[in-house]
Amino acid sequence: MDENTQKLPVISDHCRGSYHHGDLHNSLLEAADCLLEQTGAAKLSLREVAKHAGVSHTAPYRHFKNRAALLEAIAIAGFRRLKTLLEEAEASAPDDIVQQLRAGGLAYLQVAVNNPEHTRLMFGGMMKEVSEDSALYAAAEDTYGTLYRIIDTGRARGVFGGSDTETVVLAAWSLVHGLAMLVLGTQKINPATPAELDAITGSVLETFLSGLRA
Amino acid sequence: MDENTQKLPVISDHCRGSYHHGDLHNSLLEAADCLLEQTGAAKLSLREVAKHAGVSHTAPYRHFKNRAALLEAIAIAGFRRLKTLLEEAEASAPDDIVQQLRAGGLAYLQVAVNNPEHTRLMFGGMMKEVSEDSALYAAAEDTYGTLYRIIDTGRARGVFGGSDTETVVLAAWSLVHGLAMLVLGTQKINPATPAELDAITGSVLETFLSGLRA
DNA sequence: TGTACATCAGTGAACGCGCGTTCACTGATGTAC
DNA sequence: TGTACATCAGTGAACGCGCGTTCACTGATGTAC
Numbered sequence: 490m491d492e493n494t495q496k497l498p499v500i501s502d503h504c505r506g507s508y509h510h511g512d513l514h515n516s517l518l519e520a521a522d523c524l525l526e527q528t529g530a531a532k533l534s535l536r537e538v539a540k541h542a543g544v545s546h547t548a549p550y551r552h553f554k555n556r557a558a559l560l561e562a563i564a565i566a567g568f569r570r571l572k573t574l575l576e577e578a579e580a581s582a583p584d585d586i587v588q589q590l591r592a593g594g595l596a597y598l599q600v601a602v603n604n605p606e607h608t609r610l611m612f613g614g615m616m617k618e619v620s621e622d623s624a625l626y627a628a629a630e631d632t633y634g635t636l637y638r639i640i641d642t643g644r645a646r647g648v649f650g651g652s653d654t655e656t657v658v659l660a661a662w663s664l665v666h667g668l669a670m671l672v673l674g675t676q677k678i679n680p681a682t683p684a685e686l687d688a689i690t691g692s693v694l695e696t697f698l699s700g701l702r703a
Numbered sequence: 704m705d706e707n708t709q710k711l712p713v714i715s716d717h718c719r720g721s722y723h724h725g726d727l728h729n730s731l732l733e734a735a736d737c738l739l740e741q742t743g744a745a746k747l748s749l750r751e752v753a754k755h756a757g758v759s760h761t762a763p764y765r766h767f768k769n770r771a772a773l774l775e776a777i778a779i780a781g782f783r784r785l786k787t788l789l790e791e792a793e794a795s796a797p798d799d800i801v802q803q804l805r806a807g808g809l810a811y812l813q814v815a816v817n818n819p820e821h822t823r824l825m826f827g828g829m830m831k832e833v834s835e836d837s838a839l840y841a842a843a844e845d846t847y848g849t850l851y852r853i854i855d856t857g858r859a860r861g862v863f864g865g866s867d868t869e870t871v872v873l874a875a876w877s878l879v880h881g882l883a884m885l886v887l888g889t890q891k892i893n894p895a896t897p898a899e900l901d902a903i904t905g906s907v908l909e910t911f912l913s914g915l916r917a
Numbered sequence: 918t919g920t921a922c923a924t925c926a927g928t929g930a931a932c933g934c935g936c937g938t939t940c941a942c943t944g945a946t947g948t949a950c
Numbered sequence: 951t952g953t954a955c956a957t958c959a960g961t962g963a964a965c966g967c968g969c970g971t972t973c974a975c976t977g978a979t980g981t982a983c
Contacts, residue, residue, distance in 0.1 A: 509926055509978060529828060531745030534969060545928050547971080552926090556970065605828070612888035613823065614743060619890065626890065633891055651910050659885070659892065659903070660878065660910040667881020668873070674826035676833065676840065677847055678873065689873070696865050696874040700914010723945060723959055748936060759961050761938080766959090770937065 514552045516542040521563055522607075530560060530610045560610065561625050567604075567611045568628035574600060575635045586643035587702065591694055593639070594665045598690045599683065601669035608669060636662060649701040657701070664697050728766045730756040735777055736821075744774060744824045774824065775839050781818075781825045782842035788814060789849045800857035801916065805908055807853070808879045812904045813897065815883035822883060850876060863915040871915070878911050 510516065520541035525533050535556050536546040553559040578593035601608045611629075619625050640661065641654045651657035668690060671678050680686040724730065734755035739747050749770050750760040767773040792807035815822045825843075833839050854875065855868045865871035882904060885892050894900040 513926080535971090536969065546969095547929080547973095548927050550971075609827065612884055614819070614888070616888050616890060621890070629889065630891065652906060656906045656910055659882070660907045663881035663885055663907060664874065664878045664911075665881065666885060667877035667879065667883075669881075670826055670884050671873070671877055671880060674828075674830050675843065676830060676835070677844065692866060692870045693874045693877060696870055697878075697911065697914065700911065727959080749938090750936065760936095761940095761962075762960050764938075 510542075510544060510548075513542065513544060513548060516544075517549055517552060517559065518562060518566070521559055522566075525563060525606045525610065526604060529606050530613065533560070535559065560615065561619075561623075563607065564611050564615060565625050565628045567607045568625075568632045570600065571597070572628075572632040572635050575632070575639070579635070579639055586639065586646065586648045587698055589639055590643075590661060590698065591691070593636070594661075594694045595687055595690055597665050598669055598672065598686055602672055602680075602686060605673045608673065612666070612670075633658075633662075649698075651701060661697070664693065668693055724756075724758060724762075727756065727758060727762060730758075731763055731766060731773065732776060732780070735773055736780075739777060739820045739824065740818060743820050744827065747774070749773065774829065775833075775837075777821065778825050778829060779839050779842045781821045782839075782846045784814065785811070786842075786846040786849050789846070789853070793849070793853055800853065800860065800862045801912055803853055804857075804875060804912065805905070807850075808875075808908045809901055809904055811879050812883055812886065812900055816886055816894075816900060819887045822887065826880070826884075847872075847876075863912075865915060875911070878907065882907055 517538055521533065521538045524537055524541060528537075535549050538559070539546040539549050542548075549559065553562065574596045575593050578589050578596060581592050582588040616625070616629065637654065637658050640658050643649055644651070644654055644657070649657070651660075672680065672686070672689075678689070680689055731752055735747065735752045738751055738755060742751075749763050752773070753760040753763050756762075763773065767776065788810045789807050792803050792810060795806050796802040830839070830843065851868065851872050854872050857863055858865065858868055858871065863871070865874075886894065886900070886903075892903070894903055
């Protein structure tokens with residue numbers, strides 16, 4: 490038995506039994522990502538995250554100043570994901586701005602529905618207390634900037650009107666974000682499948698976009 | 704000194720020093736309303752609520768089954784407030800449905816901004832776990848119904864189009880709710896005064912409503 | 918190549934805390950006779 | 951009107967829990983010579 494078990498391949502991809510973990514920083518983030526969706530940000534505990542990463546409950550303090558810092562890191566990753574998603578939508582239809590917004594909106598909803606607690610974390614109270622020179626603020630700003638660029642280009646090309654770019658950006662973002670929050674937070678609007686979610690999102694977007702087209 | 708202090712009028716409106724409180728149920732709700740905005744739902748503790756109501760920390764259990772029941776009662780009141788607000792908007796301009804939506808949207812934003820934690824509680828994870836025959840579900844349903852009626856009337860009168868009433872309701876609600884959540888949850892959109900909030904809300908609503916008008 | 922040492926990631930015991938909830942109780946209220 | 955009693959709202963001690971964080975530590979790694 491000793492011989493056999495010793496020859497089995499190691500279970501995880503980092504060296505089992507070693508004192509040093511190798512990439513605990515990322516392992517903690519992954520564990521936290523996973524637990525966040527299960528428990529919500531309010532009940533996410535550092536101790537549980539550490540346990541999930543297979544490490545003592547004080548180890549995280551080598552990588553994050555405290556609990557808040559870990560949550561902030563998760564939120565930053567969330568905003569980066571949102572930004573990437575918008576850039577992909579932009580690239581998917583370089584000549585059709587309306588299609589870019591549609592694709593971005595659909596993707597936003599998919600991500601939000603698949604990661605409700607991430608979304609709540611990102612737009613919960615945390616952002617209001619964040620200083621303007623923090624990485625979190627910059628990540629959020631960056632995401633906003635991407636949406637702004639898309640819509641500003643659309644207005645420059647005369648694809649659609651609206652009084653000013655700021656307002657159109659805010660209206661578009663509000664619509665998509667609001668729909669996401671309502672899907673996450675009500676039983677009334679409760680699509681059972683991704684296809685159903687796409688259908689709902691598509692028709693809501695169309696109501697808005699058809700009005701916006703010049 | 705004894706004589707003087709004994710003749711002073713009682714400080715609160717219920718009898719000081721009496722063993723029974725008189726209206727602890729409502730006092731607890733009021734205390735919770737107040738504390739909720741200070742601490743957020745996650746950190747709202749029954750013990751703190753009881754302390755605020757001037758009562759031992761076990762007294763609340765005579766009026767609410769547990770912590771969750773108290774939160775639910777707060778959320779129900781929130782939905783009723785939202786419904787009232789929509790009905791007032793409806794009554795304020797019986798002949799102008801667009802104006803009803805505008806007034807409703809402005810009021811929604813005011814309430815949400817003044818009660819961020821209430822709003823987060825109402826549209827947080829709680830609603831997803833609620834059974835369909837609970838009072839909370841009914842209150843939310845009722846609020847939705849009021850908005851539906853306004854928009855359905857508008858469509859019946861030919862004031863605006865859209866593919867179907869459900870979609871228009873969802874789009875309108877998403878827009879207003881999303882704007883509220885963004886104002887609550889970002890520093891980018893951060894109106895300093897009620898007037899500024901009204902201006903932002905007004906222009907976002909206009910972008911939407913102008914597209915909707917038939 | 919080998920050795921001494923600095924650095925640093927992870928450990929485990931310990932701290933103090935506030936929480937939700939249960940329990941047997943006590944004091945006030947209201948009602949039946 | 952007075953008395954006995956049931957009801958019920960509020961009390962305070964006690965429970966067990968999991969948490970964030972600090973601390974002195976230990977084991978592994980990497981680097982200078």
